Amino acid sequence: MGHPPLEFSDCYSDSPDFRERLKCYESELERTSKFLKDVIKDGNNVIGAIRGYSVAVQKFSQTLQTFQFDFIGDTLTDDEMNIAESFREFAGLLQEVEENRMMLVQNACDLLIKPLEKFRKDQIGVTKERRKKFEKESEKYYSQLDKHLNLSSKKKESQLQEADDLLDKERQTFCESSLEYVYQIQQVEDRKKFDIVEPVLAFLQSILTLNNLTVEMTQDFLPYKQELQLSLQNTRNHFESTREEMEELMKRMKLPNPIFIRHGQQPTIEGYLYVQEKWALGMTWVKYYCKYMKDSKLLLLLPTEQKPATKQIPVELTLKSCIRRKSESIDKRFYTPSPLLLMCSRFLWMEAMDGKEPIYHSPIHKQAEMELNETGFKFVRRCINVIETKGRTSEGVYRTVGSNIQVQKLLNAFFDPKCPGDVDLNSSEWDIKTITSAMKFYLRSLSEPLMTYTLHRELISAAKSENLDYRLGAVHSLVYKLPEQNREMLELLVKHLVSVCSHSCANLMTASNMGVIFGPTLMRAEEETVAAMLDIKFQNIVVEILIEDYKKIFSGPPEESLVPPLPPPRAAPRRRQPITISKRPPRHYSGLQPPPSSPPSSSSSSVTFSHFLFFTSIFSCSFQFIVSIFIIFTFILFFCSSSKNRYS
CATH class of the missing domain: 2.30.29.30 (Pleckstrin-homology domain (PH domain)/Phosphotyrosine-binding domain (PTB))
Known part of the structure; x- marks a missing residue:
C-alpha cells in the first residue's frame, strides 16, 4: 500500500493527520537513505574485491610470462614451439582480460558510487535541510500564535493590528516553508525510481562486457536492458510533465490567504x-x-x-x-x-x-473557454490536413512548441465570431509548430475535456488494472459511453495520431510519447490537486491504448459478452511474459516484456538462470563467487524496485 499524496492545501491547515502523513514520508526517506548507504558500502566492497582479484591474476600472468621452456638441440618441432609459447599466450590472454577489468574498476566509482552519493547529497540532503527549515518556521509560527493568549483586550487598536500583521507574516513564512518541504519530499520519492536504478544498471552492464562470457550474457540481457531503459525514460517523461504541473500549483498556493473549498467535500x-x-x-x-x-x-x-x-x-x-x-x-x-x-x-x-457564500475561486485566469462545435471540428480537420501534408515526418512534431503570440493570433483569427473559419492554414504565415500548438490549445481549452469529467475516474481505474485484456476492454467500452460529438472528435484525432506514429522512425514520436503530450490534454481532472497530477501517467496510458488499438476500439462498440470481467484484487507482484532468446533455455525477467520490434522466433527457446550459473562455472572459483553474489544482489534490487513501481 503506497503513501497518500500530500496536498499543498494541507500545508495551510497543518492538521494532525497531515503531520502523520508527513511522518510516513520522512520514515520512507530515512529508509531510502540507509539503503543507499548500505548499497554504497557494499558496492565499494565489491569494487575492492574485484581490484584485489585482478591484481592477483595480473601477478599470476607475470609469473607465466617470465617462465621459458628450455630445449635440447638446435631446432624445435611445431608442437614444441606451441608448448614453449603456451605460457606467454596464456599470460597475454589473462593480461588482456585484466586490463579490461581494471578499466571497469577505474570507472566503477563514476558509474555506481558517485551517482548514488550525489543523490544522497543533492536530493536527500536538500530534503533534510528543507525539513530543518520547516521545523524551525513551524516552531516560530506556533510560538507567535501562543503569544496571542497573553494579549490584553485593553490594548490599542493599532497595537492589536500590529500584532495581527506580525502573526500573518509568520504564518505566510511558515506556509511557504511547508509548501517547499512537501514539494521537495514528493520529488525525491519520484526521482528515486530512476536515479537509484540507473547507476546500478550501468554498473551491471559494465561487468557483463568483460570477456566472451559477459558478451554472451549481454546478448541475453539486451531485451531486459532495453525494456528497462524504456521504462526509465517513460517514468522520467511522466515525472517531467507532472513536475511542471506541480510547480505551477505550488506557485499558486503561495498566493496570500488562499481559501480552500473542495467541491463536494467537507470540511469547508x-x-x-x-x-x-x-x-x-x-x-x-x-x-x-x-x-x-x-x-x-x-x-x-x-x-x-x-x-x-x-x-x-x-x-x-x-x-x-x-x-x-x-x-x-x-x-x-x-x-x-x-x-x-x-x-x-x-x-x-x-x-x-457568517452565512455568506464561501469564496470559490481559481488562481488560474483562463481565456474564454472554447466549445466542441462545428467551428471546432472544422479547425481540427484543417489542422490535421496541413500536418499530414507537410509535417507528419518532422522531428518532434507535437513536442515542439510554437510561439504563444502566433498561436493566439491564429486562434483569434479562426474563431472570430464575425467570420469563423476564414483562415488559410496552408499560408506560409503559419508554420507546423504553430498549428500543432494551436490545436492542442483548442482541445485543452474546451469547457469540458474531450473524454469528459464523468468518465475520468473510470478511465483512470481501467488504466491502473494489471490485467491487459480488461484494460483494453474497459477503455473500449468507455469510449462508447462518450457523447457522440466527443467520440467523433476523439476518433478523428486518434486516427491522425496513429498516422503520425507510423512515421516514428523519422519524427521520433511513438505512441508512448504521444500519450505524454495528449494525456493531460484529453483527460484533465476536474480539480487541480497533487493526487490528480499523480494520475497523469495513467491518463497517458489511456491515450497510448487508444493509439495502439485504434482499429479494434473504433471499429464498433464492444459486445457485452466480450467485455472481460473486472479482475480480482492484486494479491502478489505481477510477472509478465518471459523474454525469449534464440537457442537458450527459458529465463524469466519479472515485470518486463520483450520489445515489440523484436518478437521471438518459433524455434527460439528461453534462457534460465541455471544456464547463467553454468556459464559462470567456466571462470575460476574466486571470480565465480564474486560475480555470482553481486549479480544475484543486483537482480534482487531490480525485483524490489519493479514490484514497488511496476508499469501498470
Missing part, C-alpha cells in the same frame, strides 16, 4: 482556534483543532492540549449564529458562535461562518 474550513473556557478561579484559553462544515453548520472541536486526569473526546456543535464582539467588550479578533468565545483569524472564519 479548518484550522487551530483558541476557545475560552471558564474555570472555578477564572477563565483560560484552550487550543483546539476545529473543522467547520458549512452545509451542515457542524463545528467539530478536536482538543490538542492534554488535561490531567481528564479523558478528552471531540466535541460536535451546531452553529446557529456567529457574532463578532464589539471592540469595547473584547478584542476584534474574537468571535462568538454562542455559547463559545473563539480566537481566530479575522477574515477567513467570518466569511465561512
Whole structure:
C-alpha cells in the first residue's frame, strides 16, 4: 500500500493527520537513505574485491610470462614451439582480460558510487535541510500564535493590528516553508525510481562486457536492458510533465490567504482556534483543532492540549449564529458562535461562518473557454490536413512548441465570431509548430475535456488494472459511453495520431510519447490537486491504448459478452511474459516484456538462470563467487524496485 499524496492545501491547515502523513514520508526517506548507504558500502566492497582479484591474476600472468621452456638441440618441432609459447599466450590472454577489468574498476566509482552519493547529497540532503527549515518556521509560527493568549483586550487598536500583521507574516513564512518541504519530499520519492536504478544498471552492464562470457550474457540481457531503459525514460517523461504541473500549483498556493473549498467535500474550513473556557478561579484559553462544515453548520472541536486526569473526546456543535464582539467588550479578533468565545483569524472564519457564500475561486485566469462545435471540428480537420501534408515526418512534431503570440493570433483569427473559419492554414504565415500548438490549445481549452469529467475516474481505474485484456476492454467500452460529438472528435484525432506514429522512425514520436503530450490534454481532472497530477501517467496510458488499438476500439462498440470481467484484487507482484532468446533455455525477467520490434522466433527457446550459473562455472572459483553474489544482489534490487513501481 503506497503513501497518500500530500496536498499543498494541507500545508495551510497543518492538521494532525497531515503531520502523520508527513511522518510516513520522512520514515520512507530515512529508509531510502540507509539503503543507499548500505548499497554504497557494499558496492565499494565489491569494487575492492574485484581490484584485489585482478591484481592477483595480473601477478599470476607475470609469473607465466617470465617462465621459458628450455630445449635440447638446435631446432624445435611445431608442437614444441606451441608448448614453449603456451605460457606467454596464456599470460597475454589473462593480461588482456585484466586490463579490461581494471578499466571497469577505474570507472566503477563514476558509474555506481558517485551517482548514488550525489543523490544522497543533492536530493536527500536538500530534503533534510528543507525539513530543518520547516521545523524551525513551524516552531516560530506556533510560538507567535501562543503569544496571542497573553494579549490584553485593553490594548490599542493599532497595537492589536500590529500584532495581527506580525502573526500573518509568520504564518505566510511558515506556509511557504511547508509548501517547499512537501514539494521537495514528493520529488525525491519520484526521482528515486530512476536515479537509484540507473547507476546500478550501468554498473551491471559494465561487468557483463568483460570477456566472451559477459558478451554472451549481454546478448541475453539486451531485451531486459532495453525494456528497462524504456521504462526509465517513460517514468522520467511522466515525472517531467507532472513536475511542471506541480510547480505551477505550488506557485499558486503561495498566493496570500488562499481559501480552500473542495467541491463536494467537507470540511469547508479548518484550522487551530483558541476557545475560552471558564474555570472555578477564572477563565483560560484552550487550543483546539476545529473543522467547520458549512452545509451542515457542524463545528467539530478536536482538543490538542492534554488535561490531567481528564479523558478528552471531540466535541460536535451546531452553529446557529456567529457574532463578532464589539471592540469595547473584547478584542476584534474574537468571535462568538454562542455559547463559545473563539480566537481566530479575522477574515477567513467570518466569511465561512457568517452565512455568506464561501469564496470559490481559481488562481488560474483562463481565456474564454472554447466549445466542441462545428467551428471546432472544422479547425481540427484543417489542422490535421496541413500536418499530414507537410509535417507528419518532422522531428518532434507535437513536442515542439510554437510561439504563444502566433498561436493566439491564429486562434483569434479562426474563431472570430464575425467570420469563423476564414483562415488559410496552408499560408506560409503559419508554420507546423504553430498549428500543432494551436490545436492542442483548442482541445485543452474546451469547457469540458474531450473524454469528459464523468468518465475520468473510470478511465483512470481501467488504466491502473494489471490485467491487459480488461484494460483494453474497459477503455473500449468507455469510449462508447462518450457523447457522440466527443467520440467523433476523439476518433478523428486518434486516427491522425496513429498516422503520425507510423512515421516514428523519422519524427521520433511513438505512441508512448504521444500519450505524454495528449494525456493531460484529453483527460484533465476536474480539480487541480497533487493526487490528480499523480494520475497523469495513467491518463497517458489511456491515450497510448487508444493509439495502439485504434482499429479494434473504433471499429464498433464492444459486445457485452466480450467485455472481460473486472479482475480480482492484486494479491502478489505481477510477472509478465518471459523474454525469449534464440537457442537458450527459458529465463524469466519479472515485470518486463520483450520489445515489440523484436518478437521471438518459433524455434527460439528461453534462457534460465541455471544456464547463467553454468556459464559462470567456466571462470575460476574466486571470480565465480564474486560475480555470482553481486549479480544475484543486483537482480534482487531490480525485483524490489519493479514490484514497488511496476508499469501498470
